[in-house]
Amino acid sequence: MKTSAKIALIGNPNSGKSSLFNQLTGLNQKIGNFPGVTVDKKTGVCRLDSSASIQVIDLPGTYSLYPKSPDEKVVMDIITNPLDASYPDLVVVVVDASSLNRNLLLFTEIRDLGLPLILALNMLDIASREGISIQTSVLQNTLQVPVVGINARTGEGIEDLKAIIHTSLQKLPKPALQLESSFVNTQALAPEIVSGIKERFGVHNDYLAMHYAHQGKNLAFLSNDDKSHIEQLKQKYNFKHSLLQAKETIARYERINLILDNAVKKPDSEEKDNIDTRVDKILLHPVWGYALFLTILFLIFQAIFAWASYPMDLIDAGIAAVNEFLKTSLPESMLVSLLTDGLIAGIGGVLIFIPQIAILFAFIAILEESGYMSRVVLLMDRVMRKFGLNGKSVVPLISGVACAVPAIMATRNIDNWKERLITILVTPLMSCSARIPIYTILIALVVPDEPVLGILNLQGVALMGLYLLGFVAAILSAWLMKLVLNIKGRSYLIMEVPAYRMPRWKNVGLTIIEKVKAFVLEAGKIIVAISIVLWVLASYGPSDKMEKAETTVKLENPTLSGQALEDKIGSYKLENSYAGHFGKFIEPVIRPLGYDWKIGIALLTSFAAREVFVGTLSTIYSVGSEAENTDTIKERLRKETDPKTGLPLYTPALAFSLLVFYAFAMQCMSTLAIVYRETNGWKWPMIQLIYMTGLAYLSALIVYTLLK
Amino acid sequence: MFNPVKSIADLKIGEKATICCFKDEEMSLKLLEMGCLPGTEIKMSCKAPFGDPVCIRVSGYALSLRKEEAATIMIQQ
Numbered sequence: 001m002k003t004s005a006k007i008a009l010i011g012n013p014n015s016g017k018s019s020l021f022n023q024l025t026g027l028n029q030k031i032g033n034f035p036g037v038t039v040d041k042k043t044g045v046c047r048l049d050s051s052a053s054i055q056v057i058d059l060p061g062t063y064s065l066y067p068k069s070p071d072e073k074v075v076m077d078i079i080t081n082p083l084d085a086s087y088p089d090l091v092v093v094v095v096d097a098s099s100l101n102r103n104l105l106l107f108t109e110i111r112d113l114g115l116p117l118i119l120a121l122n123m124l125d126i127a128s129r130e131g132i133s134i135q136t137s138v139l140q141n142t143l144q145v146p147v148v149g150i151n152a153r154t155g156e157g158i159e160d161l162k163a164i165i166h167t168s169l170q171k172l173p174k175p176a177l178q179l180e181s182s183f184v185n186t187q188a189l190a191p192e193i194v195s196g197i198k199e200r201f202g203v204h205n206d207y208l209a210m211h212y213a214h215q216g217k218n219l220a221f222l223s224n225d226d227k228s229h230i231e232q233l234k235q236k237y238n239f240k241h242s243l244l245q246a247k248e249t250i251a252r253y254e255r256i257n258l259i260l261d262n263a264v265k266k267p268d269s270e271e272k273d274n275i276d277t278r279v280d281k282i283l284l285h286p287v288w289g290y291a292l293f294l295t296i297l298f299l300i301f302q303a304i305f306a307w308a309s310y311p312m313d314l315i316d317a318g319i320a321a322v323n324e325f326l327k328t329s330l331p332e333s334m335l336v337s338l339l340t341d342g343l344i345a346g347i348g349g350v351l352i353f354i355p356q357i358a359i360l361f362a363f364i365a366i367l368e369e370s371g372y373m374s375r376v377v378l379l380m381d382r383v384m385r386k387f388g389l390n391g392k393s394v395v396p397l398i399s400g401v402a403c404a405v406p407a408i409m410a411t412r413n414i415d416n417w418k419e420r421l422i423t424i425l426v427t428p429l430m431s432c433s434a435r436i437p438i439y440t441i442l443i444a445l446v447v448p449d450e451p452v453l454g455i456l457n458l459q460g461v462a463l464m465g466l467y468l469l470g471f472v473a474a475i476l477s478a479w480l481m482k483l484v485l486n487i488k489g490r491s492y493l494i495m496e497v498p499a500y501r502m503p504r505w506k507n508v509g510l511t512i513i514e515k516v517k518a519f520v521l522e523a524g525k526i527i528v529a530i531s532i533v534l535w536v537l538a539s540y541g542p543s544d545k546m547e548k549a550e551t552t553v554k555l556e557n558p559t560l561s562g563q564a565l566e567d568k569i570g571s572y573k574l575e576n577s578y579a580g581h582f583g584k585f586i587e588p589v590i591r592p593l594g595y596d597w598k599i600g601i602a603l604l605t606s607f608a609a610r611e612v613f614v615g616t617l618s619t620i621y622s623v624g625s626e627a628e629n630t631d632t633i634k635e636r637l638r639k640e641t642d643p644k645t646g647l648p649l650y651t652p653a654l655a656f657s658l659l660v661f662y663a664f665a666m667q668c669m670s671t672l673a674i675v676y677r678e679t680n681g682w683k684w685p686m687i688q689l690i691y692m693t694g695l696a697y698l699s700a701l702i703v704y705t706l707l708k
Numbered sequence: 709m710f711n712p713v714k715s716i717a718d719l720k721i722g723e724k725a726t727i728c729c730f731k732d733e734e735m736s737l738k739l740l741e742m743g744c745l746p747g748t749e750i751k752m753s754c755k756a757p758f759g760d761p762v763c764i765r766v767s768g769y770a771l772s773l774r775k776e777e778a779a780t781i782m783i784q785q
Binding site for chain 2 (some may be wrong): 242245290377381496571
């Protein structure tokens with residue numbers, strides 16, 4: 001047996017492929033990217049027995065080898081190219097036994113490519129509940145591959161599968177050879193072109209040769225020369241892509257149905273789907289359906305805001321304690337300051353969001369596992385379509401309430417590029433959790449804490465209003481982009497609707513770990529890096545005023561001492577730092593919105609992550625480190641006066657202008673970075689930055705001018 | 709010769725029909741792949757509010773599609 005043999009899991013979406021991957025690899029998983037594309041590459045190590053282990057690759061789910069999305073294209077690129085780093089020694093095709101004929105389409109295609117295969121029949125329990133009985137031995141004889149029944153959700157049959165993988169790997173045939181019998185006679189479909197390609201490229205397999213013709217331009221491993229040669233052959237022999245694909249698919253289904261006639265017994269009645277149909281009547285009801293969806297949304301928001309605050313407070317306190325400990329136990333120096341105020345503060349800014357992301361994705365995983373999420377897509381598709389979005393945009397938009405980074409990664413299952421792009425562009429307008437600290441403090445400042453309509457609190461209503469504002473802005477922007485963006489491509493929603501079932505907690509747990517990891521790695525490194533840059537900008541200045549800060553402040557304020565003196569020095573330093581100079585530099589631009597240079601500094605520092613805004617204000621108004629609690633900062637902001645008029649600076653007009661600004665402005669490096677990654681370039685993140693900043697500026701200007 | 713005038717979009721919940729042919733080539737490739745073959749029996753199983761998208765039983769599983777997509781699949785009853 002080869003050391004570190006590679007096996008690939010291939011199957012339709014919803015075939016239980018990922019559950020099987022989790023069963024085989026447990027926590028030994030690594031999530032990376034396929035080179036050059038933004039498709040998640042999940043690999044893991046599976047122990048077959050005490051001495052042997054293999055590498056498992058979970059390939060994206062697909063219905064056939066004719067790709068329609070970048071995810072599906074990856075499958076094609078890998079299994080048609082023996083030189084690819086991920087090319088498997090053995091493929092395990094995972095199929096849903098309860099809808100075997102559709103699932104076998106992909107199987108026969110991969111089989112015809114000549115790859116060594118094992119067929120894993122998953123969900124036999126559901127099949128038998130539906131009265132379908134499958135004779136595995138008959139199937140194995142006709143298909144001429146090892147067939148093994150598994151239950152990827154409970155782990156049943158996994159050991160059998162491992163044993164068969166083990167024996168199959170020991171007697172591997174040479175891959176990519178022409179089979180003695182294929183399911184479809186490719187030679188008969190397009191004889192000349194198949195021969196032409198086999199000759200030119202030294203391909204032995206007919207079906208692979210035909211795929212060179214079908215996918216020609218899209219196969220990543222072919223040179224431009226090869227591609228133009230294929231195009232010439234296609235011209236010469238009048239290759240009709242659609243017609244041949246249709247003929248092939250129909251021929252495959254004919255074969256599959258013949259095979260299944262012998263191997264599978266199906267009941268005539270269809271009692272089984274009646275329960276789901278009845279449940280769907282309620283869950284898709286024009287009234288009850290939406291009512292239930294809203295209730296679930298409410299529950300999710302409640303969880304993100306109320307329940308997550310406990311672990312978040314703990315993380316906050318923990319980071320503060322570590323920083324305090326380091327500051328008191330280490331001698332005061334620039335390096336310690338870099339470590340505590342730069343690095344650890346940055347890491348804290350990342351860790352603080354983990355509880356909300358974990359809770360949100362727990363809900364989303366449960367909804368997806370149970371089959372309800374597809375119904376949400378059905379409920380929302382008609383409405384979303386009007387705004388240039390897709391039913392599948394609902395998940396990213398909801399996720400955006402916690403954090404735009406995992407939300408934008410969740411757009412990948414939207415097939416249509418235009419709809420996916422619009423979803424990516426508008427998701428950051430949803431008010432994420434990093435905006436909460438800003439919202440709370442400014443609302444507390446200008447909105448009275450009193451009841452309205454008996455049960456509601458005015459401050460609560462204001463907060464809700466801001467969330468609604470974000471949502472409305474997202475939807476209207478989507479509609480605008482639908483009109484403006486000129487991207488072709490047909491929008492469709494041809495989607496399998498899974499049956500209802502109990503969620504598997506192991507899968508829920510692994511999804512949470514995966515999302516949190518992605519957030520920490522993707523957003524984390526940027527937030528930490530920017531925090532350090534900002535620390536430099538706030539700690540150094542162009543003149544020698546920084547070094548003389550202590551003497552100057554002491555001279556000017558001879559009566560101050562202790563904490564008050566230190567706070568004053570901190571504030572003086574920030575004013576004279578590069579950040580301070582930047583604040584003064586942009587003051588003319590932000591003056592129309594009602595902001596002074598101090599707020600300008602906070603706008604700059606909060607560009608890494610919005611929540612830094614409050615911390616910067618507390619430094620700049622020299623409330624200092626004691627100002628962990630909101631009331632102190634609030635009192636201080638209230639006392640701040642406009643030097644020109646002598647009146648309070650933080651008027652309702654200014655506060656609302658700032659609130660609206662933060663509701664719309666991009667102000668998040670991590671989001672820009674993730675959009676860069678998902679769209680493969682700087683074009684869209686830059687457009688998004690300009691659009692959102694422009695929208696924020698204009699709206700804040702209007703609000704300030706109206707309320708002033 | 710039978711002249712198809714009805715499509716899947718015309719079916720009510722619970723009604724059955726047999727797929728006859730497609731009106732749209734590009735869409736038909738995707739639908740064939742999903743097991744919607746001429747001669748296959750389907751059943752309208754559910755509809756989203758206001759009847760769009762719809763959900764059909766075909767080849768032993770549930771498939772959802774928008775009303776305009778369903779309208780490209782012609783049927784005989």
